[in-house]
Amino acid sequence: MSFLAPLFFAALAALAIPVLIHLIQREKKQVVRFPSLMFVQRVPYKSVRRRRIHNWLLLCVRLTALALIVLAFARPFLRRDTLNTAVGAGAREVVVLLDDSYSLAYGDHWERARAAASNAINGLGPDDRGSLVLFGSGAEIALRSAASGDRPRLAAAVAAARPGASATRYAPALKVAGSILAESSLPRREVVLISDFQRGGWRGEEGARLPEGTTVTPVAIAGGADAPNVAVTGVSLARSTFSNQERVAVTAVAVNRGTRALRGGQLSLEIGGRPIQSKPLDVEVNGSVSVVFDPVTVAGAFMRGSVRASDDALAVDNAFHFVVSPAQPVRVIVVDRGATGGGALYLTRALAIGEAPRFETVVRQPDAVAEDDLRRASVVLLNDVAVPAALARRLQRFVEGGGGLLVALGPRASWSPDVDVLPAAIEAPVDRTRGDAARLGTLEFGHPGFEPFRAPRSGDFAAARIYGYRAVKPAADAQVLARFDGGAPALVERRVGAGKVLLWASSLDLSWSDFPLKPVYLPFVHRAARHLASYSEPAPWLTVGQVLDASAGAARSQPASGVVLTPSGRRVSMDEEGAEVIELAEQGFYELRNRSGDAVTAVVASNVDTAESDLTPMDPKEIVAAATAGPGGGREAGGSGQPVTPETQERSQRLWWYVLCLGILLLGADTVISNRLSKS
Template sequence: MAFLTPAFLIGLGALAIPVLIHLIQRERKRVVEFPSLMFVRRIPYQSVRRRRIRHWALLLLRAAAIMLIVLAFARPFLRKDGDAIAATGGAREVVILLDQSASMGYGSHWDRAREAARQVVRRLSRDDRATLVLFSRNAEENMRATSDKPRLEAAINAARVTSGATRYGPALKLAESILGQSPLKRREAVLISDFQKTGWSGSEDAHFPEDMTLSAASVAEASTTNLSVPSISFARAAFSGQERITVTAGLSNRGGAPLNDVPVTLSVDGHEIDTRRTSVLPHTSSSVVFPPFTLMSGNVRGNVRAGSDPLIADNTFHFVLAPSEPVALAIVDALERSDASLFLSKALSIGTTPAFQIDVTSTSRATPTTFDKRAVVVLNDTPFPPAGAGALKRFIERGGGLLVVAGDRTTWPSTEAGLLPGTLGQAVNRTSGRSASLGFLDYSHPVFEVFKAPHSGDFSAAHIFRYRALDVAPNTRVLARYDD
């Protein structure tokens, strides 16, 4: 037995009250009136205090009444293990919510979390069903509604920590949806996490009905040490015809203890440029400025590494530096109209960080050299260019970017199917009825991340009347979907 509010058990001390009442209660004196006291013998009066309990039954009744009142306020309940409950209450629908956000990579958090998930699976009875949900910023069903314990444990063992942030709202909403669709009467969800405070913003509308239960399994530690490199900024300057880069690294100490004399190292193309030492107070941020270095080649890889702690994933910030030159971009369209790419060209020409060097050509005029020395190629509602056979694949393998604006004129040969994340379908016409809108956006991707803050743009207000369907290939990350 356990109690929801055990603090009320202090009231059991009130059991002493009936005992004190019995011990200090005095007998009532009977007064007899006489017309004269001259014939009554005088006897000295002595007050005798009661030293023993005579009415045991009354005392026990009073003590029992006080004890029942105290226990009622303490709200007792009985604990039962999964097998006993399943034997008495029928089959269960269980949803295991396993946090795989970046913070779960701290120390042994992830190993203990997976072991907790395996324990939930092992406690399932023969008729129980379980769904495994992995979540970080978003939530997804990894395995749904199965009684196959080996498959569930294999899925738990195959799960990995991601780089995403913690968000509990999507996971709880998904669990509520899964349990709400279950025909079983006993529905439970188990949330396994290190319970980061930033994971719950308070704006999520997740409510479990009274007939659903939610239990939590925490793998957090009482005290943690974590130094991260959350940001890097670059200052560019010209010197003797060369570009000089000054790197400033931001540091954040999320632990409760100060970090002193921490080494912070800047490396570029595998060579250590400089190491600075700094100190960061608990729950504060700091920054380190490295001496400038010359950017010699076109693109260089680098990183800033700070200290070492049980969460190594955020101790290093990786970056790629490119010279401050315009991004060469080629737009290939059908050129049925002279202004086919006018709005796209104008929108790209607005940007200055970086600036774009835009060349527009038609499908018939495109040659393999069109893709040379370009950073990005845009196929704007055009048939697949004959010159792109093989050339586009080599362009992408060299690190080039390809953006396909699929329209009525877009075609794609089966020999180049590997360049698309799916198979193009027919055009969808929504002009006669209700227009289409964007039903899903992945705000965790850099493309949409700048729009996730309030008042940063409302994509739901955009109306789309015609578009091409796409049959998405497996293991493809979808950034946005229409409402159909």
């Protein structure tokens, strides 16, 4: 029994009140002067004191009533496990958690794990219900709460299970087990956790808490094979250009996590499924080796590469896949007034320097921007030009389709007011040639464009002197990213459709400022162009467990649709709305195809989590203790309990009500007794 408000027990001191009234108060009230206590003193004192209480029954009734009332206020309740113990053994709800991460493929681990699962299922009684949950990085319920009649289905599910490619994570599995147990109405609940208990799979509690009274039985599968276990943990790709052809040099890192050193092994590089290079591999125990392969010409898009080590005790982590495509430039159109002005010089020079990504720049006059230019380009830069209404409308469509637009304002800049694309309305120029020049005051460093300049001494925008700018009035849905020292907006951004528009209130050449001469100019232009183009480095590989959306590999975000071909050859069609994503569950190459299935739009390499190949075990008790909330919350063996619903919780706490009633009844009895005594 426990108490919700044990502090109320301090009121038990009130029990002394009746006794004190009996013993002390009455003595002090009346003093009898007596000639001599000679004889009184000879009567044994203790017996006098003890017999001073007249009516033991009355005192006991009073004290019991008071104690019961105090007990009721302390809100006693019976613990669930206490209740269940009283109920005794009953039918069990058993959840078998079977680890199917790829580390179970090590040696004979999988056979032993399956045998343990079969044992657990065979141990189910006629009234018990069993569930099978296969877990790796996620958890999948193979069969939920099967009754005794479904026992063969459980056995079949165990037999059909295979180790996957995922890493081990215990928390999701425990959460699934917890939800199954919480919904169960059976009195005893058990979890059988079968795993190789890798240290890497447990990152603390993570909120995985089993219902109170659950028994967790860990079955550790460990030991066995005494062999080298080499894992290719990663590759790095160094691109280079050789005689106008892009080449890539692959460097692979191999680690030996086995118990024996690897001698005379082979590490081979495969391109497009064919081995083209092979290198000898010797790795000490717990040692790592990096192997550099000769550069390979990038022949075309989505070139599939793999680095593969020779077979050992755990084969899954021996291969590492990657995808290499020729680098894609970001195409930028700089719209300028033409050769007379020459204002685009700084912009074009700055954009020509970039390598990652590479910018491909074309300069056009406002009336010479062709439709084809816009279709190919990702970003349009307007450098102090008066934009005709026709071009403005085309640019609006371009932006809505996902393009990026940077408008730099100068004395000549104008925009058709009919086309609502700009983030701010352009107003009159402000002349700051007299007195102090304007400087950039506040910057929104949280914005991706200014993110690299967030750290101290990583770019001084205030060094640039702005002699003139256009007053602008930001639109309601626009965000001001930078302001001049006077508070006027300097850089305003607005999202239009799928694209973005940036408006720089001054010029990006030397006509109104010396900004192009400052060191921050180049990185600012690069960041702005990257941001507007929504450029992101394509990852050469993903890890099992990550999700793949349909836009992967596409240069510009387009409505995703099509078919995904998994490494095992399964075809998964993706929804037209692009809401569907695919979780990578296999090792190898995922192919994204268009809806008709005849053209490959992207290829994604999927690798296993190499942390999983580290088989260092942990103490299963750590998981058990965390999942059952310490030694008091659950038990490793023994009884189990019903799910705690609010009703049962309330019922177990309703004890105080009866205790209080009993106390009040006793007070009534006390009144009756004392009345009778006083009458007699």
